[in-house]
Amino acid sequence: MKTRLISIMMLLAASAMLIPSCKKDSKDTTPAPVNVLCDGNGSSSYFPMVLNDSWTYSYTISIQTQNVHPKLVVSGTASHNSKTYFTINDQTSAMYTNTLAFREDATTHNIYYYDSNSSSEFMYIPASPTLNQTWAFSYSGTRKATNLSASVTTAGCTYSGLLEISEYNSSGTLQKKEYFKKGIGMVHRQDPDSFFGGYDKFSLTAITLN
DSSP states (O other), rough: OOHHHHHHHHHHHHHHHHHHHHHHHHTTOOOOOOOHHOOOOSSSSSSSTTTTTTEEEEETTTTOOOOOOOEEEEEEEEEEEEEEEEEEEEEESOSSSSSSEEETTTOOEEEEEEEETTTEEEEOOOOOOTTTTEESSSEEEEEEEEEEEEEEEEEOOOOOOOOEEEEEETTOOEEEEEETTTTTTTEEEEOOOTSSSSSSEEOOOOOEEE
């Protein structure tokens, strides 16, 4: 009887030592870090932007990779027609030579672009696009949601569930295709190259979202 009691006591002592160890192991489990470049910041916006956000792209003309890396930076704000826009500059002028102005409507969450030439704004990205939805963009062109679940592979990420928007001039000629992911913004753009053939391409390589 005494031997059995000693055995039970030893078993209880061993169990008491194991229980804290199990609890400690569970506390050490941490979630994997979020890859903002590939997965975004969790926002439902196709173009999240606050001051000092930035997007850096690789640049290819036809099949020739360029040494310049366009970097779009949210540099400030501006007021037009009593509305506040974020101003965005391309630090290299390779993708855009002028200052751009965008805002997200607080009610609809559509993204709007301010056209300084006409002193008017035009929708840039609808918050809830439908396939083949088409809208005026400036007084000489249109934009169209040509794919609601596109995929693009870059050097760093494989993106899926992208919104593809095609832009056309007044003659109906394709000017560019842009690909947006919620929580990131534009991850890829391709412009038909009439001189070399093929496309001039911009693919996201780095991002800072504050």
